[in-house]
Amino acid sequence: MATNITFHPGSVNIEERVDLLQQRGITIWLTGLSASGKSTIACALEQHLLHQHRFTYRLDGDNVRFGLNKDLGFDEKSRNENIRRIGEISRLFTDAACITLTAFISPYRADRALARKIHEEAGLNFIEVFVDAPLEVVEQRDPKGLYRKARAGEIQEFTGISAPYEPPLNAELHIKTADCEVKEAVQMITDYLLEKGYITAGHG
Ligand SMILES: Nc1ncnc2c1ncn2[C@@H]1O[C@H](COP(=O)(O)OS(=O)(=O)O)[C@@H](OP(=O)(O)O)[C@H]1O
């Protein structure tokens, strides 16, 4: 049986999308050293938001560096381009009224500033979250054995060892993962989103 399709000329604007989905998009940009806890927090936050029936998507190395950005390495120019592309992708997700979580080292301030600018120029919400743990702690965690390899000279230009990490100067949130549990980090972020009106209570 044929379905009747009503055609509305012109593109759907952001207000109409917000009405449909009952939420406005935001990019939550996590930055920090390898093993600082970006992916762990992003996964836990995603789970928490999904259980509240909020539309969310997580971008991380697994779905970006092995796909769209598989042509890029870890020299400075490649990292600049990695973050530029991720800034553009997260802008699109957020424009589609998604709560977009990004979990990349994003070591350069200028790259993170560009990602923010790309969003703000499009009138989209963006917050930066510094996922902070001292080098001694992340080296101790070393879940993938990468710090050990970097110290042994088996990996070049490794962030924190032989490549720079520029800590944020004015991130919206600063989470010290050596001093808090994952669920506390999730609570900090959701409290901030509620307090600033980026999400509203009552979902789920
Ligand atoms: N040289 C070097 N430096 C840093 N990290 C390295 C390197 N080589 C491989 N890896 C692995 O790649 C992950 C970081 O990728 P990102 O896309 O987040 O890096 S960046 O934002 O472009 O700097 C990072 O993953 P995370 O541990 O999840 O951060 C590492 O597992």
Ligand SMILES: Nc1ncnc2c1ncn2[C@@H]1O[C@H](COP(=O)(O)OP(=O)(O)O)[C@@H](O)[C@H]1O
């Ligand atoms: N408060 C915390 N927040 C996040 N991760 C933590 C915390 N405490 C310990 N960890 C551990 O640190 C490691 C962080 O790894 P991961 O999330 O992959 O970091 P990243 O994505 O920044 O490379 C995990 O093994 C995680 O269990």
